[in-house]
Amino acid sequence: MILALAGGVGGAKLADGLARHLPVGSLTVVVNTGDDFTPLGLHVSPDLDTVTYTLAGIANAEVGWGLAGETWNFMDALGLLGGTTWFRLGDRDLATHVERTRRLSTGESLSAITADFRARLGIAHPIHPMSDAPVRTMVDTDAGPLPFQDYFVRLRCRPIARRVWFAGIEDAGPSPGFEQALGAADLDAIVICPSNPILSVLPILDLAGVRSRLEDRRVPLIAISPIVGGKAIKGPAAKIMAELGLDASATGIAHFYGDLLDGLVVDRADTGAATAIEALGPRVLVTDTVMTSPDDRVRLARESVAFARSLAPPSLGPKSPTP
Amino acid sequence: MILALAGGVGGAKLADGLARHLPVGSLTVVVNTGDDFTPLGLHVSPDLDTVTYTLAGIANAEVGWGLAGETWNFMDALGLLGGTTWFRLGDRDLATHVERTRRLSTGESLSAITADFRARLGIAHPIHPMSDAPVRTMVDTDAGPLPFQDYFVRLRCRPIARRVWFAGIEDAGPSPGFEQALGAADLDAIVICPSNPILSVLPILDLAGVRSRLEDRRVPLIAISPIVGGKAIKGPAAKIMAELGLDASATGIAHFYGDLLDGLVVDRADTGAATAIEALGPRVLVTDTVMTSPDDRVRLARESVAFARSLAPPSLGPKSPTP
Numbered sequence: 001m002i003l004a005l006a007g008g009v010g011g012a013k014l015a016d017g018l019a020r021h022l023p024v025g026s027l028t029v030v031v032n033t034g035d036d037f038t039p040l041g042l043h044v045s046p047d048l049d050t051v052t053y054t055l056a057g058i059a060n061a062e063v064g065w066g067l068a069g070e071t072w073n074f075m076d077a078l079g080l081l082g083g084t085t086w087f088r089l090g091d092r093d094l095a096t097h098v099e100r101t102r103r104l105s106t107g108e109s110l111s112a113i114t115a116d117f118r119a120r121l122g123i124a125h126p127i128h129p130m131s132d133a134p135v136r137t138m139v140d141t142d143a144g145p146l147p148f149q150d151y152f153v154r155l156r157c158r159p160i161a162r163r164v165w166f167a168g169i170e171d172a173g174p175s176p177g178f179e180q181a182l183g184a185a186d187l188d189a190i191v192i193c194p195s196n197p198i199l200s201v202l203p204i205l206d207l208a209g210v211r212s213r214l215e216d217r218r219v220p221l222i223a224i225s226p227i228v229g230g231k232a233i234k235g236p237a238a239k240i241m242a243e244l245g246l247d248a249s250a251t252g253i254a255h256f257y258g259d260l261l262d263g264l265v266v267d268r269a270d271t272g273a274a275t276a277i278e279a280l281g282p283r284v285l286v287t288d289t290v291m292t293s294p295d296d297r298v299r300l301a302r303e304s305v306a307f308a309r310s311l312a313p314p315s316l317g318p319k320s321p322t323p
Numbered sequence: 324m325i326l327a328l329a330g331g332v333g334g335a336k337l338a339d340g341l342a343r344h345l346p347v348g349s350l351t352v353v354v355n356t357g358d359d360f361t362p363l364g365l366h367v368s369p370d371l372d373t374v375t376y377t378l379a380g381i382a383n384a385e386v387g388w389g390l391a392g393e394t395w396n397f398m399d400a401l402g403l404l405g406g407t408t409w410f411r412l413g414d415r416d417l418a419t420h421v422e423r424t425r426r427l428s429t430g431e432s433l434s435a436i437t438a439d440f441r442a443r444l445g446i447a448h449p450i451h452p453m454s455d456a457p458v459r460t461m462v463d464t465d466a467g468p469l470p471f472q473d474y475f476v477r478l479r480c481r482p483i484a485r486r487v488w489f490a491g492i493e494d495a496g497p498s499p500g501f502e503q504a505l506g507a508a509d510l511d512a513i514v515i516c517p518s519n520p521i522l523s524v525l526p527i528l529d530l531a532g533v534r535s536r537l538e539d540r541r542v543p544l545i546a547i548s549p550i551v552g553g554k555a556i557k558g559p560a561a562k563i564m565a566e567l568g569l570d571a572s573a574t575g576i577a578h579f580y581g582d583l584l585d586g587l588v589v590d591r592a593d594t595g596a597a598t599a600i601e602a603l604g605p606r607v608l609v610t611d612t613v614m615t616s617p618d619d620r621v622r623l624a625r626e627s628v629a630f631a632r633s634l635a636p637p638s639l640g641p642k643s644p645t646p
Binding site: 040041042067070071073074075076077078080081082083090091092093094095096098099101102105116117120121 | 363364365390393394396397398399400401403404405406413414415416417418419421422424425428439440443444
């Protein structure tokens, strides 16, 4: 079984490739919920929804979030009533948020609701929120501290990021499904999808007990670099990494994940960095990592899984650079 | 100034006629909120919205509720997620409920939100909820006690009504706008719109202090009968009146309002009842009360206002039947 850790758009694409490549029962997807928030009083889980919609085949492929063929009549009417419209919720998408909010208010867990939604949307593989406890990504900026969506959507990442932190993370443990996957006897490998390492993956790693569980793992852990040729494929990863003093490159990704990594998948554009990365510890797979078609997703998933399975489990010997 | 008391569809039509007929400053509309409820965790005020949408000229004229040109993508998506869909909320209509719910949760009053919405929708005349306190119409039936919308929409009034009561009415006083209108020095007349007397008007009359204020009034009070030829123009008024042992006729309406009425407007179909009704006390205006066109609304409003103004204020002499 492969455990995939994912954020939004890039993570969802690889998760979709994994879901198409792997048989049912061989994949568990765990998704960041640090960028969840409550615009209009509704509980919105952007990454969870992007992954769910993508795996259900109903995502808007052009923009990478929301639903295909969406309509915006709710938003138009909300604007007429003076409501807040900077976070765009489509008419169909809204059903997810309204129904999730209602069910959360009755005491159901985010995990249970997520499992029900994905089953109803015909997704066979389990998708779990990283935690059922609220974690809220905050960005300290030159314009003051900002909740993530204010920084990301309303202000379009224009403020300069000084620090990213996760409110509530101290009290948040992994969700039952995440916990179960981490301890599964048939776990083959852990795959960190090409998501923003700070905004999408770090909240997952920083959940209570997760990092030590990963350090003690007996299976290989790989990541797919979201940085290609010094640029983020999607989103503000490169800008934020640079502002936080990290190297916005495939090598920087290797530094960021450090000893956790047994392998790193980098794009052909970063072939030149492979030697330096392997000198840090992880083995490197160089391939095409930019997923523009559904076939790209499946191919990258297949290559990444084969790469991960080819690596020695961390407990069976010291990691060493390629000879 | 005319104070109009209204429920949903029929009340909204006459309120619209009054709004077109009377200059700004000469009309206050107070609307039943007993059938408010919270499907999907959202605060829905069906009568308030029907009146607001109707006066804004954006109501769905065919069905009498909701918005013209509405779309239903939210509801379709909600159905796919297993949500409750028996109460149909259109995509545009939903903005009203989501934004109202959000604003109520911040402590704003229903009155303040209603006033803001109607101003934003370009309605010049004030529209007030009957109360800012929650009142919930309950129907005891042969299928047990039911919240009004369950009885009305989900079960389509099929259960036999035994009793109607208003949960919370003991603690609910009139809204500030209603209170102000009742005490206004320039109040000319009170008009009970052709709404369901038990389901739409009784909650307004039963609010703490309202009935005694109406009994002590110094201006005429008239009603327009919602029953025409023994049938309700719209909705379940006739069925419910019969099941609760009331006479589903214009005369029954006169009995129901009793001493409150100085005048009753009845349809030409009920010409034969005029003498019996006047024998009970109120004067009778016989005219066409079925409003099928905008012109009908204005004509009925004009005739009703003229009729009300022609009546002696109750404090200036005993009511007597037509000689």
